[in-house]
Amino acid sequence: MPGRLLNKVAIVTGSSSGLGRAIALAYAAEGAKVVCADLSSTARKDVVIEKEQGKPTCEEIIKLGGVSIFFMADVGNSNDLECLVRAAVAKYGRLDIMVKNAGVAAAGADGLKLVHELSDKDWDNMMRVNSTGVFYGCRAAIKQMMTQDLHPSGDRGWIINTASVAGLVGFxxxxxxxxxxGSVVQLTKSIALEYAPHKIHSNCLCPGVVNTALTKQLTEHPEMHDRIVGMHPWGRLGEPQDVARAAVFLASEDAGWITGVPLPVDGGYLAQ
Incomplete structure (x- = not known):
C-alpha cells in the first residue's frame, strides 16, 4: 500500500530529537520527502534521552530507505526560515507540509518560575523560539505554497504547528x-481562516506531557513522575510516536476537511 504522504515534501523543524525526530521518521515512513531542520543534525547531549540515541534523523531516514536532507536553521532567525523553504523547493520542487515543531521547554536550568521571577531574557527567549519562530516558519511556507499548483488531492499545503495543552489552559x-x-494556537486559527480560500490547511498539535528530553527535568524524579502521570487519565506519559501519528493524520487526505484545529494529544488531560 502506498503511504499516506507519498511524494509530499515536508519540512520538520526541531527534527534532531524528541517530537521532531519522531514526526520526521513517521513522515518518511509514509512516503514523504523530508527536509530535517535544526541547529545541528545531531541532538545536543543535554537534550537527548537513551531511546533517541543513534544516527542523525536525516541519516536514519535514508538508512530505512526514505528520502531526506538536513538543513541547519535557527527558527528565531527569519532569514534562516526563508532559506530553509528555498532549499526544500530547490531540492524537491515544491513544499507541501511545514511542521513548525522546534521549541524550548518551560523548565530551564533553574526550574519552573512564577511570573514575578521571570527575567526579560527568560521571556524574550521563550517568545523568540516558541512564538516568533512559528510565525517566521508559517510566513515563509505560506509564501511558497501560494505560488505553487494544487496538490493532486486538491490542496495547496498543510501547516502543522506544535503548541501544547499549556496553550489551552494555564500552568x-x-x-x-x-x-x-497560546499564541501558536491563535496564529494557527488565524492562518486557517485567511488561507482556507487558497486550500492551505492550518492546524496545531497540543501534546500533554510527553516522554522526551525536554520534559525529563520534570519527570526524572519518581515523585514528580508519578504526580504528572496521575494528571493524565490514560495513566502514562505520552510518547513521541503518539504525537507523530497525529501529525501524519493532519498532513494526510484523511484530514481533508479539517483546518483551524488545536488537536489535543494528551491522554485525556483536557477532558477533566
Missing amino acids: VGAGAYSASK
Whole structure:
C-alpha cells in the first residue's frame, strides 16, 4: 500500500530529537520527502534521552530507505526560515507540509518560575523560539505554497504547528511557556481562516506531557513522575510516536476537511 504522504515534501523543524525526530521518521515512513531542520543534525547531549540515541534523523531516514536532507536553521532567525523553504523547493520542487515543531521547554536550568521571577531574557527567549519562530516558519511556507499548483488531492499545503495543552489552559510556573504556546494556537486559527480560500490547511498539535528530553527535568524524579502521570487519565506519559501519528493524520487526505484545529494529544488531560 502506498503511504499516506507519498511524494509530499515536508519540512520538520526541531527534527534532531524528541517530537521532531519522531514526526520526521513517521513522515518518511509514509512516503514523504523530508527536509530535517535544526541547529545541528545531531541532538545536543543535554537534550537527548537513551531511546533517541543513534544516527542523525536525516541519516536514519535514508538508512530505512526514505528520502531526506538536513538543513541547519535557527527558527528565531527569519532569514534562516526563508532559506530553509528555498532549499526544500530547490531540492524537491515544491513544499507541501511545514511542521513548525522546534521549541524550548518551560523548565530551564533553574526550574519552573512564577511570573514575578521571570527575567526579560527568560521571556524574550521563550517568545523568540516558541512564538516568533512559528510565525517566521508559517510566513515563509505560506509564501511558497501560494505560488505553487494544487496538490493532486486538491490542496495547496498543510501547516502543522506544535503548541501544547499549556496553550489551552494555564500552568503554575509556566507563564511564559503558556503564553508562547497560546499564541501558536491563535496564529494557527488565524492562518486557517485567511488561507482556507487558497486550500492551505492550518492546524496545531497540543501534546500533554510527553516522554522526551525536554520534559525529563520534570519527570526524572519518581515523585514528580508519578504526580504528572496521575494528571493524565490514560495513566502514562505520552510518547513521541503518539504525537507523530497525529501529525501524519493532519498532513494526510484523511484530514481533508479539517483546518483551524488545536488537536489535543494528551491522554485525556483536557477532558477533566
